[in-house]
Amino acid sequence: MARMNLNIVTAERETFSGGVDYVSAPGADGELTVLPSHAALMTTLVPGEMRFGTDGDEQSVLVTGGFMEVLADNITVLADAAEREDEIDEDRAAVAVMRAQERIDTHGSDLDMERALASLRRAQIRLRFAQRRRSQR
Amino acid sequence: MPSLKDIRDRIRSVSNTAKITSAMQLIAASRMQRAQQMVRNGRPYADQMREVLSHLVMRLEAEDETLDPLLQRRPNQRELLVLVTPDRGLAGALVGNILRVAAQELRDAEVPVDTVGIGRKGERFVARTGQSLVASFSVGDRPSLGDTLDISSFVIDRYRSGDVDSVKLIYAQFVNTSVQRPVNLQLLPIATTSSGSDSDDGPALYLDYIYEPSPAEVLANIAPRYVETLVYHAILEAQASEHSARMIAMQNATDNANELIEDLTLDLNKARQEAITGELLDIVGGVAGVQG
Numbered sequence: 001m002a003r004m005n006l007n008i009v010t011a012e013r014e015t016f017s018g019g020v021d022y023v024s025a026p027g028a029d030g031e032l033t034v035l036p037s038h039a040a041l042m043t044t045l046v047p048g049e050m051r052f053g054t055d056g057d058e059q060s061v062l063v064t065g066g067f068m069e070v071l072a073d074n075i076t077v078l079a080d081a082a083e084r085e086d087e088i089d090e091d092r093a094a095v096a097v098m099r100a101q102e103r104i105d106t107h108g109s110d111l112d113m114e115r116a117l118a119s120l121r122r123a124q125i126r127l128r129f130a131q132r133r134r135s136q137r
Numbered sequence: 138m139p140s141l142k143d144i145r146d147r148i149r150s151v152s153n154t155a156k157i158t159s160a161m162q163l164i165a166a167s168r169m170q171r172a173q174q175m176v177r178n179g180r181p182y183a184d185q186m187r188e189v190l191s192h193l194v195m196r197l198e199a200e201d202e203t204l205d206p207l208l209q210r211r212p213n214q215r216e217l218l219v220l221v222t223p224d225r226g227l228a229g230a231l232v233g234n235i236l237r238v239a240a241q242e243l244r245d246a247e248v249p250v251d252t253v254g255i256g257r258k259g260e261r262f263v264a265r266t267g268q269s270l271v272a273s274f275s276v277g278d279r280p281s282l283g284d285t286l287d288i289s290s291f292v293i294d295r296y297r298s299g300d301v302d303s304v305k306l307i308y309a310q311f312v313n314t315s316v317q318r319p320v321n322l323q324l325l326p327i328a329t330t331s332s333g334s335d336s337d338d339g340p341a342l343y344l345d346y347i348y349e350p351s352p353a354e355v356l357a358n359i360a361p362r363y364v365e366t367l368v369y370h371a372i373l374e375a376q377a378s379e380h381s382a383r384m385i386a387m388q389n390a391t392d393n394a395n396e397l398i399e400d401l402t403l404d405l406n407k408a409r410q411e412a413i414t415g416e417l418l419d420i421v422g423g424v425a426g427v428q429g
Contacts, residue, residue, distance in 0.1 A: 009185055011282040011369055013178035029349045042193060043349035044358050067359055069189045076185050078362075 004036050006052055008061060008077040015061060015082040016052075023052040023075055025068055034070050041070040045079070047125050060085055062129050064122045083126070090130035096123035141412065144405045148398055155394035161227070162387035169314070169380035171279060176311050176370075176377040183370040190327065190363050193356060196346050205353075206297050207360040208327050216250045217271075217301040218242060219292065219324065221308035221371055222259035223379040224275070229386035231309060231317055231378060232258045238319040239307050243268060251301060255288065255372065271295075278376070282369045289365040296325045308371040309378035315385055317378035324367055327360065 003019040024033040026048025034041070045068055051060045066079035100120035104113075139147075194208065222235050239262065243250055251271040254260035263270045274288045295301050304325040309317045348355050 007181065007185065009182040011179055011182045011366055012175070014181045017181075027349050028354075032349075039347055041347045041349070042189070042352075042355055043347075044355055067189065067355070067362075069192065071192065076189060078182060078186055078189060078359075 004034070004038075004073040004075055006075045006077070008050070008063075008079060008082050010066075010079045010082050015079070015084060016059075018054070020052040020054050020075075023050070025050045025077070026063070027068070034075060036073055038070050038073075040072070041068070043068050045077070047122050049125075049129060050077070050082075062088065062126060064125070081122075085129075088126055088130045090127065090134065093123060093127040093130050097127050099123075139404075139408070141405065141408050144401055144408060148401045148405065151394050151397050151401065155391050155398065158387045158390040158394060162384055162391055165380050165384035165387055168278065169377065169384045172373070172377035172380045173311065173314075175279065176373045179370055179373050183366055186359075186363055186366045190359060192346075193352075193359065194327070197352055197356065205356045205360045207293070207325060207364065208356075210326050211299075211302045213248055213302045215301045216246055216248050217253060217292065217295055217304045218250050219253045219255065219288075219304065219306045219368070219371075220259040220263070221306070221375040222254075222256035222262075223375075223383075224257045226258065227386060228379055228382040229389075231382035234317075235259070235307065235309050235319045236262050238321050240266070242305060242307065242321055248302075251295075253288070253291065256375070276372055280369070280372060280376075282365065285369045285372055286365060288372075289361070289368040292324065292368065293361055293364055306367065306371050308375040309382075311374045311377035311381065314381045317382055322367070322371070324364060327363060 003021065004023070006016060006018060006020045006023055007014070008016040022033060022035050024031060025043075026046050028044040028046055031048075032043070045063055045066045047064045048062075049060050050063050051058055053059070061079075062083045062085075063077070063079040064081040066077060066082075068078075069076045097120065100116065100123050104116050104120060218239070220235075220239050222232060226232055236259070239259065243266070250268065252259075252263045252268050254263055254270055254273045255276060257275075260270060260273055272291055274291075276284055276288075292304055296304055303323065306322045306324045308320060308322075310320045312318055346352075
């Protein structure tokens with residue numbers, strides 16, 4: 001099967017680099033899946049789960065937004081933050097959700113609402129991701 | 138001829154200095170390792186970001202789309218200089234080399250220049266040379282991208298509001314432990330000429346791009362991110378450079394101190410030997426006098 005080259009990078013590090021058979025990502029206009037020989041594509045990403053498979057073995061990475069470029073079977077994901085499944089701590093995610101919720105509930109006038117909501121959304125996705133992974137085991 | 142006591146005092150003082158410099162060397166070495174690791178980890182993102190943006194710009198230029206304000210060129214009437222330097226010295230020639238590039242930029246600029254200082258050495262230089270310092274930021278060790286957003290949004294705001302028409306970024310690029318190169322990089326307006334090695338793919342490849350949600354929206358998202366990435370990466374490079382330069386400088390200082398201690402010890406032994414010989418002569422002479 002024709003392989004594509006996938007690179008997931010964040011400003012801090014490279015999360016994944018290697019050959020894959022398919023990639024499915026949370027695009028701005030909805031979930032999209034990229035297979036080999038896909039047309040050149042550039043999309044913004046929304047917080048969500050990115051899945052990709054190699055030889056029937058699926059991995060997933062949580063991204064909190066960013067960009068994806070598909071060009072001649074080279075896929076580059078510039079993620080704001082990307083965490084692999086095994087890196088997410090469910091307890092910490094739960095705490096983050098609570099903290100973000102609290103900040104919104106008790107917000108002062110100087111609070112940047114948009115930012116607070118975005119961080120809540122990110123925390124919730126992370127928590128859901130962690131919980132689902134646990135239930136799969 | 139210095140006395141034995143003088144030499145002993147000097148040896149003690151030099152070995153105290155050697156202890157301090159070797160401690161600083163060890164600290165710098167551990168920070169250096171972390172900082173170098175961070176730079177290496179961050180490079181793929183910075184490189185990919187540059188590449189993706191250049192693809193995007195090439196395509197938008199081919200289509201005559203309206204470019205984001207961050208890509209628009211205006212007549213240059215005021216420049217913003219972001220100067221990234223260490224907070225402290227004792228880093229060999231590093232600070233001097235960065236400031237030389239900054240001085241060159243200030244000399245060559247044909248328009249008034251506002252300066253943003255990141256790091257005290259640079260701020261002091263700006264004050265000393267009577268330039269205008271419009272903002273000053275400090276970044277701790279091991280910064281995350283989030284820690285540098287204040288800086289990049291300040292720069293973006295100044296550019297978008299038309300306060301400044303170009304932004305330059307001066308920092309020390311980390312090449313390896315013993316080489317750090319000061320660079321002067323144009324941050325804004327974003328340079329639209331691609332120098333990517335894969336530009337031979339031909340323009341045809343870029344014409345069939347699909348954009349979601351739309352080219353303009355993608356660009357509006359990615360252009361500020363590009364500035365943030367460059368600023369963040371410059372700071373990582375600067376920190377790796379600083380700790381590397383300091384590590385080497387302290388290593389040299391420790392080596393010099395040890396060499397000095399060896400020389401002084403030799404002097405000390407010589408002086409002690411001379412004193413003993415002198416005393417022996419005195420005794421032998423005294424004995425001869427008594428016997429004779």
